[in-house]
Amino acid sequence: MEILIKKNDNNTFTVYIKSLINSEHIITLNDDFYFEILKGIKSKEELILFSFKFLLERENNTSILSNFNLEIIQNYFPEYKNEIQNWLNHEKD
Numbered sequence: 536m537e538i539l540i541k542k543n544d545n546n547t548f549t550v551y552i553k554s555l556i557n558s559e560h561i562i563t564l565n566d567d568f569y570f571e572i573l574k575g576i577k578s579k580e581e582l583i584l585f586s587f588k589f590l591l592e593r594e595n596n597t598s599i600l601s602n603f604n605l606e607i608i609q610n611y612f613p614e615y616k617n618e619i620q621n622w623l624n625h626e627k628d
Contacts, residue, residue, distance in 0.1 A: 536596070538587050540580050548583055552596040560587075563604040572619055585622055589615065 537553040543561075550560040564579050573582055586608060590599050593612065609615040 536591070538584060538591075540583055542580065548579070550583060550587055552587070552591075552599075554596050556597050558596040558599065559601065560599060561602040565604070565606075568604075568606045572616065573623070576623060582619070585619065586615075589618055 539551040539553070541549045541551070543549055546563055546565050548562045548564065550562055552558045552560070562583055564583065569575075569579055569582065577585075583605065586605055587599075589612070590608065
């Protein structure tokens with residue numbers, strides 16, 4: 536499986552997932568959520584890649600919404616923010 540991210544503008548990205556069945560997803564990532572969750576430590580693209588890997592561990596790519604704000608992941612998976620913090624803490628080691 537391959538995940539490709541294309542930046543459309545500062546807050547909008549297209550994510551292509553190449554798998555048995557390919558999928559395309561339009562992602563919105565506003566600055567407020569980005570800085571709240573990452574404090575600028577990683578790029579928006581890195582957060583999107585991490586988030587899609589997180590989602591793909593829990594569901595197949597065709598089950599992921601085709602258009603959504605990254606912030607809503609925590610509504611479906613409450614552990615999302617903790618997993619991001621674990622990722623950041625692991626990167627510091």
